[in-house]
Amino acid sequence: MNGTILALGGGGFTMGPGDPALDELVLELAGGPSPRVLFLPTAGGDAAAQIAAFYGAFGDRPCRAEVLSLFRLHGSLKTIRDIVLEQDVIYVGGGSMRNMLAIWRAHGLDVILREAWEREIVLAGLSAGAMCWFDGGVTMSSGPPEVIDGLGFLPGSLSVHADGEPGRLPVFYDAIRSGALPGGWALDDGVGLVIEGDEVSRIVSSRPGATALRVDAVSSEIVRSRTQPALLGDGGRGVSADIREFRALSDASRRSARRTSR
Amino acid sequence: MGRVPQILALGGGGFSMEAGNPLVDDFALQITGADRPRVCFMPTASGDADHYVVRFYRRFSAVAECSHVSLFRRDKGAGAVEGDIESHLLAQDLIYVGGGSVLSLLGTWRAHGVDAMLRRAWRRGVVLCGLSAGSLCWFAEAVTAFHGPPQSVRGLGILPYSNCVHYEGGRRTAFADAIASGQMRPGYGVEDGAALHFAGRELADVVSSREDADAYFVGPGGERRLGVRCLARTLAAA
Numbered sequence: 063m064n065g066t067i068l069a070l071g072g073g074g075f076t077m078g079p080g081d082p083a084l085d086e087l088v089l090e091l092a093g094g095p096s097p098r099v100l101f102l103p104t105a106g107g108d109a110a111a112q113i114a115a116f117y118g119a120f121g122d123r124p125c126r127a128e129v130l131s132l133f134r135l136h137g138s139l140k141t142i143r144d145i146v147l148e149q150d151v152i153y154v155g156g157g158s159m160r161n162m163l164a165i166w167r168a169h170g171l172d173v174i175l176r177e178a179w180e181r182e183i184v185l186a187g188l189s190a191g192a193m194c195w196f197d198g199g200v201t202m203s204s205g206p207p208e209v210i211d212g213l214g215f216l217p218g219s220l221s222v223h224a225d226g227e228p229g230r231l232p233v234f235y236d237a238i239r240s241g242a243l244p245g246g247w248a249l250d251d252g253v254g255l256v257i258e259g260d261e262v263s264r265i266v267s268s269r270p271g272a273t274a275l276r277v278d279a280v281s282s283e284i285v286r287s288r289t290q291p292a293l294l295g296d297g298g299r300g301v302s303a304d305i306r307e308f309r310a311l312s313d314a315s316r317r318s319a320r321r322t323s324r
Numbered sequence: 325m326g327r328v329p330q331i332l333a334l335g336g337g338g339f340s341m342e343a344g345n346p347l348v349d350d351f352a353l354q355i356t357g358a359d360r361p362r363v364c365f366m367p368t369a370s371g372d373a374d375h376y377v378v379r380f381y382r383r384f385s386a387v388a389e390c391s392h393v394s395l396f397r398r399d400k401g402a403g404a405v406e407g408d409i410e411s412h413l414l415a416q417d418l419i420y421v422g423g424g425s426v427l428s429l430l431g432t433w434r435a436h437g438v439d440a441m442l443r444r445a446w447r448r449g450v451v452l453c454g455l456s457a458g459s460l461c462w463f464a465e466a467v468t469a470f471h472g473p474p475q476s477v478r479g480l481g482i483l484p485y486s487n488c489v490h491y492e493g494g495r496r497t498a499f500a501d502a503i504a505s506g507q508m509r510p511g512y513g514v515e516d517g518a519a520l521h522f523a524g525r526e527l528a529d530v531v532s533s534r535e536d537a538d539a540y541f542v543g544p545g546g547e548r549r550l551g552v553r554c555l556a557r558t559l560a561a562a
Contacts, residue, residue, distance in 0.1 A: 104428075107371025107396040133371040133424045139473065158396050161432045168431030204436070205398045205406065 065182040066091050067215070067257040069192035071222045071249025073268060075119030076112050076155055076188065081252055081268040083295030085119045088151055091184050091256065097150035098126045104165050105157030105190040108133045112155050125151075132165055143174045151184040154191025156222075159210055160203035162190055172213055179215055189222045195257075196220045198243045200230040207233040209242050217260060219246030224275060226251050238279050245278035253291050267291035327449020330355055331462050331482065331522040334455035335489045335514030337533055339383035340376070340423055341455065346383075347533040347555040348519050352418060352453045353388060355521065361417035364405070365392040368432050369424030369457035372396040372404075376422055388418075395432050410441045418451045421458030426468050426477055429457050439480055446482055456489050459520075463487040465508050467499045474498035476508055483525055486511025491540065503542050510543040518552055531555050 068091060073081045089097060101116040103109060108131045120127040130145055138145075146152065152175065154162075166172045179185055185195060193199030194212045200221045201210040207230045212220075221234040230248075237243040247255060252269035255262050265274050274289045338349045353361055365380040367373060372394045384390050391412070394404035405412045413419060419442065421429075433439045446452050452462060460466035463479045465486040474495050479487070488499035491513040502508035512520055512527075517537030521529040530539050530552045537554075540547040 105396075107373070109371065110373075132428050133369065133373075158398070160435045161396055164431040164435030165428045166431075168427040203398060 063182060064215075064259065065179045066184050067179070067195050068184065068186040068254050069195060069220060069247075069249070069257065070186070070188035070252075070254045071192065071224060071272075071274075072156070072188055072226055072251030073253075074188045075115045076106075077251065080115070080119060082119070083268040084252070084254060085123065087254065087256075087266065087294060088153060088184070088186050089123060089125055091186070092125075092150040094150065096124050096126060098128065098148065099151045099153055100146065100149040101127070101129045101153050101155065102132075102187075102191070103129065103155045103157075104132050105159060105162035106155050107157065107161070109157075112157075116153070116155075132169055132171075142169055142171060143177075146171070146174050146178050147181065147183070149178070149183055151186055152178060154185070154187030154194065156187075156189030156191055158203040159190035159193060159199070159201040159212075163194060163210075163213070175213070176215065185215075192222060192249075193220045196246065198237075199246075200234045200237070202227070202230070209233065209237045216257060217244065219243040220255075221246070221248040221277075224248040224250045225272065235277065235284050238277055239282060239284050241279070245276075248275040248277055250274070265289055265291040266294050268294050327357075328523050329446045329449055330451045331446070332451065332453040332519050333459035333462060333483075333487065333512075333514065333522070334453070334519040335459065335491055335537070335539065336423070336455050336516030337519070337537075338455050339379060341516060342533055345517075345533045347559070348517070348531065349383065351519070351521075351531055351555060352420065352451065353384075356417040356451050358417045361388050362415065363388040363390055363418045363420055364413060364416045365390070365420050365422065366438075366454075366458075367392065367422045367424075368395050368438075369426065369429035370422055371424065371428070373424075380420070380422075384420075393438075395436050395438070409436070409438065410444075413438075413441050413445050414448060414450065416445065416450050418453060419445060421452070421454030421461065423454075423456030423458055426457035426460045426466060426479070429461055430477070430479065433461075443480065443482060452482075459489050459514065460487050463511060465511070467495050467502065467508075469495050469498070476502060483522060485509065486542075488513045488542075491515045491538075500542055500547065504544055504546075506544065510541070512550075513540040513542050513547065515539065529553060 103112045106112045195215045196212045250272035252272045253267045256264040276287045367376045463483045464481040466477045467488045492515045515537045517534045518532040518539040532552045539550045
Protein backbone atom coordinates (compact mmCIF):
# COMPACT_ATOMS: atom_id res chain seq x y z
CA MET A 63 0.00 0.00 0.00
CA ASN A 64 1.34 3.41 -0.95
CA GLY A 65 1.07 6.51 1.20
CA THR A 66 -1.86 8.91 1.13
CA ILE A 67 -1.54 11.91 -1.19
CA LEU A 68 -3.19 15.28 -0.49
CA ALA A 69 -3.34 17.41 -3.65
CA LEU A 70 -4.41 21.04 -3.12
CA GLY A 71 -5.56 23.34 -5.91
CA GLY A 72 -4.07 26.28 -4.02
CA GLY A 73 -4.38 27.94 -0.66
CA GLY A 74 -2.65 26.66 2.43
CA PHE A 75 -0.07 28.51 4.44
CA THR A 76 1.92 29.91 1.51
CA MET A 77 -1.02 31.78 -0.03
CA GLY A 78 -2.74 34.84 1.40
CA PRO A 79 -4.27 34.60 4.85
CA GLY A 80 -3.65 30.87 5.09
CA ASP A 81 -5.98 27.91 5.59
CA PRO A 82 -5.44 26.44 9.05
CA ALA A 83 -8.07 23.78 8.29
CA LEU A 84 -5.83 22.44 5.53
CA ASP A 85 -2.78 22.46 7.81
CA GLU A 86 -4.81 20.50 10.37
CA LEU A 87 -5.85 18.01 7.69
CA VAL A 88 -2.19 17.43 6.80
CA LEU A 89 -1.40 16.45 10.38
CA GLU A 90 -4.58 14.37 10.65
CA LEU A 91 -3.56 12.35 7.57
CA ALA A 92 -0.13 11.77 9.07
CA GLY A 93 -1.62 10.57 12.36
CA GLY A 94 0.32 10.15 15.58
CA PRO A 95 0.85 12.66 18.37
CA SER A 96 3.80 14.50 16.79
CA PRO A 97 4.37 13.65 13.13
CA ARG A 98 7.51 14.76 11.32
CA VAL A 99 6.70 17.21 8.53
CA LEU A 100 9.28 18.11 5.89
CA PHE A 101 8.63 21.13 3.67
CA LEU A 102 10.11 21.16 0.14
CA PRO A 103 10.10 24.76 -1.14
CA THR A 104 11.99 23.82 -4.34
CA ALA A 105 9.41 25.17 -6.81
CA GLY A 106 9.66 28.63 -5.28
CA GLY A 107 13.46 28.55 -5.29
CA ASP A 108 13.46 28.03 -1.52
CA ALA A 109 12.01 31.53 -1.12
CA ALA A 110 12.53 32.85 2.41
CA ALA A 111 8.89 33.99 2.64
CA GLN A 112 7.59 30.47 1.92
CA ILE A 113 9.89 28.94 4.50
CA ALA A 114 8.84 31.50 7.11
CA ALA A 115 5.17 30.82 6.32
CA PHE A 116 5.75 27.09 6.79
CA TYR A 117 7.27 27.55 10.22
CA GLY A 118 4.50 30.06 10.99
CA ALA A 119 1.85 27.47 10.14
CA PHE A 120 3.44 24.33 11.60
CA GLY A 121 5.99 25.58 14.11
CA ASP A 122 3.45 25.78 16.94
CA ARG A 123 1.44 22.70 16.02
CA PRO A 124 2.02 19.26 17.50
CA CYS A 125 4.57 18.15 14.93
CA ARG A 126 8.26 18.31 14.14
CA ALA A 127 8.66 20.78 11.27
CA GLU A 128 11.77 20.82 9.07
CA VAL A 129 12.73 22.28 5.68
CA LEU A 130 14.83 20.65 2.97
CA SER A 131 16.67 23.24 0.89
CA LEU A 132 18.17 22.27 -2.46
CA PHE A 133 19.84 25.66 -2.86
CA ARG A 134 21.54 26.32 0.45
CA LEU A 135 24.12 24.33 2.32
CA HIS A 136 22.51 22.05 4.80
CA GLY A 137 25.56 21.79 6.99
CA SER A 138 24.72 18.15 7.56
CA LEU A 139 26.36 14.92 6.55
CA LYS A 140 22.95 13.28 6.22
CA THR A 141 22.05 12.44 2.66
CA ILE A 142 18.82 13.74 1.13
CA ARG A 143 17.48 10.17 1.16
CA ASP A 144 18.10 9.83 4.90
CA ILE A 145 16.35 13.14 5.57
CA VAL A 146 13.31 12.33 3.42
CA LEU A 147 12.72 8.76 4.54
CA GLU A 148 12.59 9.62 8.25
CA GLN A 149 9.51 11.85 7.75
CA ASP A 150 5.79 11.21 8.18
CA VAL A 151 4.71 13.93 5.74
CA ILE A 152 6.44 15.58 2.79
CA TYR A 153 4.75 18.92 2.03
CA VAL A 154 5.63 20.41 -1.37
CA GLY A 155 5.19 24.14 -2.01
CA GLY A 156 4.13 25.91 -5.19
CA GLY A 157 6.07 27.83 -7.83
CA SER A 158 7.75 26.67 -11.01
CA MET A 159 6.85 23.03 -11.64
CA ARG A 160 9.34 22.79 -14.53
CA ASN A 161 12.21 23.92 -12.30
CA MET A 162 11.08 21.80 -9.37
CA LEU A 163 11.02 18.54 -11.35
CA ALA A 164 14.32 19.30 -13.09
CA ILE A 165 16.01 20.08 -9.77
CA TRP A 166 14.54 17.02 -8.07
CA ARG A 167 15.87 14.85 -10.89
CA ALA A 168 19.29 16.50 -10.68
CA HIS A 169 19.43 15.56 -6.98
CA GLY A 170 17.82 12.14 -7.48
CA LEU A 171 14.88 13.26 -5.35
CA ASP A 172 12.24 11.99 -7.80
CA VAL A 173 13.34 8.42 -7.07
CA ILE A 174 13.56 9.07 -3.31
CA LEU A 175 10.03 10.51 -3.22
CA ARG A 176 8.72 7.43 -4.98
CA GLU A 177 10.38 5.36 -2.29
CA ALA A 178 8.86 7.59 0.41
CA TRP A 179 5.39 7.12 -1.10
CA GLU A 180 5.88 3.35 -1.27
CA ARG A 181 6.84 3.45 2.42
CA GLU A 182 3.46 5.06 3.19
CA ILE A 183 4.83 8.53 3.91
CA VAL A 184 2.08 11.09 3.26
CA LEU A 185 2.77 13.32 0.24
CA ALA A 186 1.00 16.69 0.34
CA GLY A 187 1.30 19.84 -1.69
CA LEU A 188 -0.35 22.69 -3.49
CA SER A 189 -0.18 23.94 -7.04
CA ALA A 190 3.09 22.62 -8.55
CA GLY A 191 3.38 20.55 -5.37
CA ALA A 192 0.02 18.90 -6.15
CA MET A 193 0.23 18.45 -9.93
CA CYS A 194 3.63 16.78 -9.70
CA TRP A 195 2.20 13.50 -8.37
CA PHE A 196 -0.05 13.01 -11.44
CA ASP A 197 0.66 12.07 -15.05
CA GLY A 198 0.56 15.74 -15.93
CA GLY A 199 -0.90 19.18 -15.45
CA VAL A 200 -0.85 22.77 -16.68
CA THR A 201 2.05 24.98 -15.62
CA MET A 202 2.97 28.63 -16.06
CA SER A 203 6.66 27.94 -15.42
CA SER A 204 7.68 29.54 -18.71
CA GLY A 205 5.07 32.32 -18.72
CA PRO A 206 1.96 31.28 -20.67
CA PRO A 207 0.08 28.17 -19.47
CA GLU A 208 1.24 24.92 -21.07
CA VAL A 209 1.00 21.17 -20.55
CA ILE A 210 3.70 19.56 -18.42
CA ASP A 211 4.42 15.96 -17.43
CA GLY A 212 4.41 15.05 -13.75
CA LEU A 213 6.06 12.19 -11.90
CA GLY A 214 3.15 9.89 -12.73
CA PHE A 215 2.67 8.30 -9.30
CA LEU A 216 -1.07 8.84 -9.80
CA PRO A 217 -2.99 8.21 -13.02
CA GLY A 218 -4.81 11.15 -14.60
CA SER A 219 -4.14 14.88 -14.66
CA LEU A 220 -4.57 17.88 -12.38
CA SER A 221 -4.98 21.59 -13.03
CA VAL A 222 -4.80 24.09 -10.15
CA HIS A 223 -6.01 27.60 -9.19
CA ALA A 224 -9.12 27.02 -11.33
CA ASP A 225 -10.74 30.10 -9.77
CA GLY A 226 -7.62 32.23 -9.16
CA GLU A 227 -5.88 31.69 -12.51
CA PRO A 228 -8.65 30.70 -14.95
CA GLY A 229 -6.24 31.07 -17.90
CA ARG A 230 -5.07 27.51 -17.25
CA LEU A 231 -8.51 25.97 -17.89
CA PRO A 232 -8.78 26.36 -21.71
CA VAL A 233 -5.32 24.81 -22.05
CA PHE A 234 -6.37 21.99 -19.72
CA TYR A 235 -9.58 21.29 -21.68
CA ASP A 236 -7.76 21.34 -25.03
CA ALA A 237 -5.09 18.98 -23.73
CA ILE A 238 -7.68 16.49 -22.49
CA ARG A 239 -9.71 16.78 -25.66
CA SER A 240 -6.64 16.12 -27.84
CA GLY A 241 -5.34 13.34 -25.60
CA ALA A 242 -2.19 15.27 -24.63
CA LEU A 243 -3.37 14.85 -21.02
CA PRO A 244 -5.54 12.07 -19.59
CA GLY A 245 -8.80 13.07 -17.90
CA GLY A 246 -8.46 14.65 -14.48
CA TRP A 247 -9.39 17.32 -11.98
CA ALA A 248 -9.38 21.11 -11.96
CA LEU A 249 -9.33 22.39 -8.39
CA ASP A 250 -10.11 25.82 -6.96
CA ASP A 251 -7.87 27.37 -4.32
CA GLY A 252 -8.60 25.77 -0.96
CA VAL A 253 -9.84 22.48 -2.45
CA GLY A 254 -8.01 19.23 -1.78
CA LEU A 255 -8.20 15.68 -3.07
CA VAL A 256 -7.29 12.97 -0.58
CA ILE A 257 -6.03 10.02 -2.60
CA GLU A 258 -5.47 6.57 -1.15
CA GLY A 259 -4.04 4.02 -3.52
CA ASP A 260 -5.25 5.25 -6.91
CA GLU A 261 -8.64 6.30 -5.55
CA VAL A 262 -9.91 9.71 -4.52
CA SER A 263 -11.28 8.95 -1.06
CA ARG A 264 -12.30 12.48 -0.01
CA ILE A 265 -12.80 15.84 -1.68
CA VAL A 266 -12.53 18.66 0.85
CA SER A 267 -12.38 22.43 0.96
CA SER A 268 -11.38 25.08 3.45
CA ARG A 269 -13.34 27.76 1.58
CA PRO A 270 -17.11 27.86 1.08
CA GLY A 271 -18.11 27.95 -2.59
CA ALA A 272 -14.85 26.47 -3.85
CA THR A 273 -15.34 23.43 -6.07
CA ALA A 274 -13.64 20.50 -7.76
CA LEU A 275 -14.25 19.95 -11.45
CA ARG A 276 -13.85 16.52 -13.01
CA VAL A 277 -12.90 16.75 -16.70
CA ASP A 278 -12.86 13.82 -19.13
CA ALA A 279 -12.86 13.35 -22.87
CA VAL A 280 -15.65 11.22 -24.28
CA SER A 281 -15.27 10.63 -28.04
CA SER A 282 -13.19 13.82 -28.38
CA GLU A 283 -15.67 15.94 -26.49
CA ILE A 284 -15.11 17.39 -23.04
CA VAL A 285 -17.42 16.19 -20.28
CA ARG A 286 -17.34 18.21 -17.06
CA SER A 287 -18.93 17.47 -13.73
CA ARG A 288 -18.68 19.75 -10.73
CA THR A 289 -18.37 18.38 -7.20
CA GLN A 290 -19.13 20.24 -4.02
CA PRO A 291 -16.34 19.37 -1.59
CA ALA A 292 -16.94 18.67 2.09
CA LEU A 293 -16.25 21.85 4.03
CA LEU A 294 -13.47 21.49 6.59
CA GLY A 295 -13.26 22.72 10.14
CA ASP A 296 -15.19 25.77 11.29
CA GLY A 297 -17.07 26.37 8.07
CA GLY A 298 -13.93 27.04 6.17
CA ARG A 299 -13.37 30.65 7.01
CA GLY A 300 -9.82 29.74 7.83
CA VAL A 301 -10.03 31.16 11.32
CA SER A 302 -7.55 29.88 13.84
CA ALA A 303 -8.49 28.42 17.22
CA ASP A 304 -7.54 31.49 19.27
CA ILE A 305 -9.58 33.81 17.03
CA ARG A 306 -12.55 31.43 17.31
CA GLU A 307 -12.21 31.52 21.09
CA PHE A 308 -11.99 35.34 21.05
CA ARG A 309 -15.11 35.58 18.89
CA ALA A 310 -17.04 33.19 21.10
CA LEU A 311 -16.08 35.23 24.17
CA SER A 312 -17.02 38.56 22.60
CA ASP A 313 -20.34 37.10 21.35
CA ALA A 314 -21.08 35.92 24.89
CA SER A 315 -20.24 39.27 26.46
CA ARG A 316 -22.37 41.08 23.84
CA ARG A 317 -25.29 38.77 24.66
CA SER A 318 -24.95 39.35 28.37
CA ALA A 319 -24.63 43.13 27.77
CA ARG A 320 -27.86 43.02 25.80
CA ARG A 321 -29.53 41.07 28.57
CA THR A 322 -28.38 43.62 31.17
CA SER A 323 -29.62 46.59 29.15
CA ARG A 324 -33.03 45.00 28.86
CA MET B 325 32.60 39.08 -34.73
CA GLY B 326 35.92 37.57 -33.85
CA ARG B 327 35.76 38.02 -30.10
CA VAL B 328 37.75 35.33 -28.31
CA PRO B 329 35.56 33.18 -26.04
CA GLN B 330 36.40 33.94 -22.40
CA ILE B 331 35.49 32.51 -19.02
CA LEU B 332 36.37 33.92 -15.61
CA ALA B 333 35.92 31.22 -12.96
CA LEU B 334 36.07 32.40 -9.33
CA GLY B 335 36.66 30.01 -6.46
CA GLY B 336 34.59 32.40 -4.39
CA GLY B 337 34.54 36.16 -3.99
CA GLY B 338 33.33 39.13 -5.98
CA PHE B 339 30.27 41.09 -4.79
CA SER B 340 28.66 37.90 -3.45
CA MET B 341 31.37 37.24 -0.88
CA GLU B 342 33.79 40.16 -0.72
CA ALA B 343 31.73 43.25 -0.02
CA GLY B 344 34.05 46.25 -0.28
CA ASN B 345 36.63 44.51 -2.49
CA PRO B 346 35.73 45.38 -6.10
CA LEU B 347 38.87 44.00 -7.77
CA VAL B 348 37.76 40.68 -9.27
CA ASP B 349 34.43 42.09 -10.45
CA ASP B 350 36.25 45.06 -11.99
CA PHE B 351 38.53 42.61 -13.77
CA ALA B 352 35.47 40.79 -15.17
CA LEU B 353 34.15 44.08 -16.56
CA GLN B 354 37.57 44.99 -17.95
CA ILE B 355 38.06 41.79 -19.98
CA THR B 356 34.82 42.45 -21.88
CA GLY B 357 36.66 45.34 -23.57
CA ALA B 358 33.45 47.40 -23.48
CA ASP B 359 33.32 50.92 -22.01
CA ARG B 360 29.94 50.35 -20.41
CA PRO B 361 29.36 46.61 -20.65
CA ARG B 362 25.96 44.95 -20.79
CA VAL B 363 25.94 42.62 -17.79
CA CYS B 364 23.27 40.01 -17.13
CA PHE B 365 23.06 38.30 -13.75
CA MET B 366 21.84 34.71 -13.42
CA PRO B 367 20.95 33.98 -9.76
CA THR B 368 19.56 30.52 -10.63
CA ALA B 369 21.79 28.56 -8.23
CA SER B 370 20.34 30.53 -5.30
CA GLY B 371 16.74 29.95 -6.42
CA ASP B 372 16.66 33.56 -7.72
CA ALA B 373 16.97 34.92 -4.18
CA ASP B 374 15.66 38.51 -4.10
CA HIS B 375 18.41 39.83 -1.84
CA TYR B 376 21.03 38.50 -4.24
CA VAL B 377 19.44 40.24 -7.23
CA VAL B 378 19.36 43.50 -5.24
CA ARG B 379 23.04 43.16 -4.33
CA PHE B 380 23.92 42.62 -7.99
CA TYR B 381 22.20 45.82 -9.10
CA ARG B 382 23.74 47.72 -6.21
CA ARG B 383 27.21 46.59 -7.28
CA PHE B 384 26.99 47.03 -11.06
CA SER B 385 24.28 49.51 -12.02
CA ALA B 386 26.62 52.52 -11.84
CA VAL B 387 29.20 50.97 -14.17
CA ALA B 388 27.22 48.68 -16.49
CA GLU B 389 23.92 48.15 -18.30
CA CYS B 390 22.39 45.64 -15.90
CA SER B 391 19.69 43.02 -16.22
CA HIS B 392 18.89 39.66 -14.70
CA VAL B 393 17.16 36.46 -15.75
CA SER B 394 14.79 34.75 -13.33
CA LEU B 395 13.88 31.17 -14.21
CA PHE B 396 11.59 30.80 -11.19
CA ARG B 397 9.24 33.70 -11.85
CA ARG B 398 8.90 33.73 -15.62
CA ASP B 399 5.14 34.30 -15.27
CA LYS B 400 5.48 37.04 -12.68
CA GLY B 401 7.47 39.81 -14.35
CA ALA B 402 9.20 41.35 -11.33
CA GLY B 403 11.67 43.25 -13.51
CA ALA B 404 13.49 40.23 -14.91
CA VAL B 405 14.03 39.59 -18.61
CA GLU B 406 10.85 38.16 -20.15
CA GLY B 407 10.13 36.31 -23.39
CA ASP B 408 13.15 35.60 -25.60
CA ILE B 409 15.89 34.86 -23.09
CA GLU B 410 18.31 33.63 -25.75
CA SER B 411 18.40 36.88 -27.75
CA HIS B 412 18.94 38.75 -24.54
CA LEU B 413 21.83 36.54 -23.44
CA LEU B 414 23.51 36.69 -26.85
CA ALA B 415 23.40 40.51 -26.75
CA GLN B 416 25.43 40.73 -23.51
CA ASP B 417 29.08 41.53 -22.91
CA LEU B 418 29.17 39.62 -19.62
CA ILE B 419 26.96 36.93 -18.09
CA TYR B 420 27.56 36.69 -14.35
CA VAL B 421 26.41 33.49 -12.64
CA GLY B 422 25.82 33.56 -8.89
CA GLY B 423 26.57 30.91 -6.29
CA GLY B 424 24.39 28.28 -4.66
CA SER B 425 23.75 24.66 -5.60
CA VAL B 426 25.39 23.52 -8.84
CA LEU B 427 23.01 20.54 -9.16
CA SER B 428 19.96 22.79 -8.88
CA LEU B 429 21.58 25.28 -11.25
CA LEU B 430 22.28 22.73 -13.99
CA GLY B 431 18.89 21.03 -13.63
CA THR B 432 17.05 24.33 -13.99
CA TRP B 433 19.15 25.53 -16.93
CA ARG B 434 18.59 22.28 -18.82
CA ALA B 435 14.84 22.46 -18.20
CA HIS B 436 14.75 25.86 -19.93
CA GLY B 437 17.38 25.14 -22.60
CA VAL B 438 19.65 27.78 -21.05
CA ASP B 439 22.68 25.43 -21.15
CA ALA B 440 22.65 25.48 -24.96
CA MET B 441 22.10 29.27 -25.00
CA LEU B 442 25.15 29.83 -22.80
CA ARG B 443 27.32 27.65 -25.02
CA ARG B 444 26.29 29.75 -28.00
CA ALA B 445 26.93 32.97 -26.07
CA TRP B 446 30.43 31.75 -25.15
CA ARG B 447 31.25 30.91 -28.78
CA ARG B 448 30.18 34.40 -29.81
CA GLY B 449 32.50 36.00 -27.30
CA VAL B 450 30.12 36.89 -24.48
CA VAL B 451 32.31 36.65 -21.36
CA LEU B 452 31.01 34.01 -18.92
CA CYS B 453 31.81 34.60 -15.28
CA GLY B 454 30.76 33.18 -11.97
CA LEU B 455 31.74 32.04 -8.52
CA SER B 456 31.27 28.78 -6.68
CA ALA B 457 28.40 26.93 -8.46
CA GLY B 458 28.77 29.67 -11.10
CA SER B 459 32.34 28.46 -11.68
CA LEU B 460 31.83 24.69 -11.42
CA CYS B 461 29.13 24.75 -14.10
CA TRP B 462 31.53 25.62 -16.96
CA PHE B 463 33.77 22.60 -16.41
CA ALA B 464 33.41 18.97 -17.49
CA GLU B 465 33.41 17.71 -13.92
CA ALA B 466 33.24 19.21 -10.47
CA VAL B 467 33.16 18.40 -6.80
CA THR B 468 30.14 19.54 -4.82
CA ALA B 469 29.50 19.06 -1.11
CA PHE B 470 26.01 20.37 -0.72
CA HIS B 471 24.26 17.49 0.97
CA GLY B 472 26.24 14.76 2.61
CA PRO B 473 29.78 13.80 1.57
CA PRO B 474 31.50 15.42 -1.45
CA GLN B 475 30.30 14.01 -4.76
CA SER B 476 31.23 14.52 -8.37
CA VAL B 477 28.97 16.36 -10.81
CA ARG B 478 29.07 16.68 -14.59
CA GLY B 479 29.03 20.30 -15.67
CA LEU B 480 28.40 21.88 -19.07
CA GLY B 481 31.84 20.77 -20.24
CA ILE B 482 32.80 23.98 -22.03
CA LEU B 483 36.16 23.71 -20.25
CA PRO B 484 37.55 20.14 -20.51
CA TYR B 485 38.88 20.01 -16.93
CA SER B 486 37.58 19.40 -13.44
CA ASN B 487 37.03 22.14 -10.87
CA CYS B 488 36.85 22.50 -7.12
CA VAL B 489 35.93 25.84 -5.50
CA HIS B 490 36.35 27.15 -1.93
CA TYR B 491 39.54 25.13 -2.11
CA GLU B 492 40.75 26.25 1.31
CA GLY B 493 37.74 24.39 2.75
CA GLY B 494 37.14 20.69 3.30
CA ARG B 495 36.81 19.61 -0.33
CA ARG B 496 40.51 19.64 -1.13
CA THR B 497 41.16 16.05 -0.11
CA ALA B 498 38.08 14.68 -1.88
CA PHE B 499 39.17 16.48 -5.07
CA ALA B 500 42.78 15.24 -4.89
CA ASP B 501 41.64 11.67 -4.14
CA ALA B 502 39.13 11.61 -7.01
CA ILE B 503 41.81 12.75 -9.46
CA ALA B 504 44.56 10.49 -8.07
CA SER B 505 42.29 7.45 -8.37
CA GLY B 506 41.34 8.33 -11.94
CA GLN B 507 37.66 8.86 -11.09
CA MET B 508 37.95 12.47 -12.13
CA ARG B 509 39.99 14.15 -14.85
CA PRO B 510 42.74 16.63 -13.89
CA GLY B 511 41.64 20.17 -13.13
CA TYR B 512 41.74 23.27 -11.01
CA GLY B 513 41.31 23.91 -7.29
CA VAL B 514 40.60 27.58 -6.60
CA GLU B 515 40.47 29.39 -3.28
CA ASP B 516 38.12 32.23 -2.38
CA GLY B 517 39.39 35.47 -3.89
CA ALA B 518 41.23 33.77 -6.78
CA ALA B 519 39.93 33.53 -10.36
CA LEU B 520 40.94 31.58 -13.45
CA HIS B 521 40.80 33.49 -16.72
CA PHE B 522 40.39 31.22 -19.75
CA ALA B 523 40.82 32.43 -23.34
CA GLY B 524 39.16 29.76 -25.41
CA ARG B 525 39.85 26.56 -23.50
CA GLU B 526 43.35 27.63 -22.41
CA LEU B 527 44.19 29.16 -19.06
CA ALA B 528 45.45 32.66 -19.88
CA ASP B 529 45.79 34.25 -16.46
CA VAL B 530 45.13 33.69 -12.76
CA VAL B 531 44.16 36.77 -10.76
CA SER B 532 43.19 37.41 -7.17
CA SER B 533 41.57 40.11 -5.09
CA ARG B 534 43.91 39.55 -2.14
CA GLU B 535 47.43 38.41 -1.36
CA ASP B 536 46.63 35.08 0.25
CA ALA B 537 44.31 33.59 -2.40
CA ASP B 538 45.82 30.71 -4.35
CA ALA B 539 44.87 28.39 -7.18
CA TYR B 540 46.23 24.96 -8.08
CA PHE B 541 46.38 22.60 -10.99
CA VAL B 542 45.69 19.09 -9.71
CA GLY B 543 46.79 16.02 -11.66
CA PRO B 544 47.17 12.32 -10.78
CA GLY B 545 50.58 13.10 -9.29
CA GLY B 546 49.33 15.82 -6.94
CA GLU B 547 48.79 19.56 -6.96
CA ARG B 548 50.92 22.35 -8.44
CA ARG B 549 50.46 25.93 -7.26
CA LEU B 550 49.76 28.36 -10.09
CA GLY B 551 51.29 31.80 -10.41
CA VAL B 552 48.63 34.22 -9.18
CA ARG B 553 48.61 37.88 -10.19
CA CYS B 554 47.29 39.83 -7.24
CA LEU B 555 45.12 42.66 -8.55
CA ALA B 556 45.63 44.72 -5.39
CA ARG B 557 49.38 44.72 -6.03
CA THR B 558 48.95 45.56 -9.74
CA LEU B 559 46.77 48.47 -8.74
CA ALA B 560 49.33 49.74 -6.23
CA ALA B 561 52.12 49.51 -8.84
CA ALA B 562 50.07 51.51 -11.36
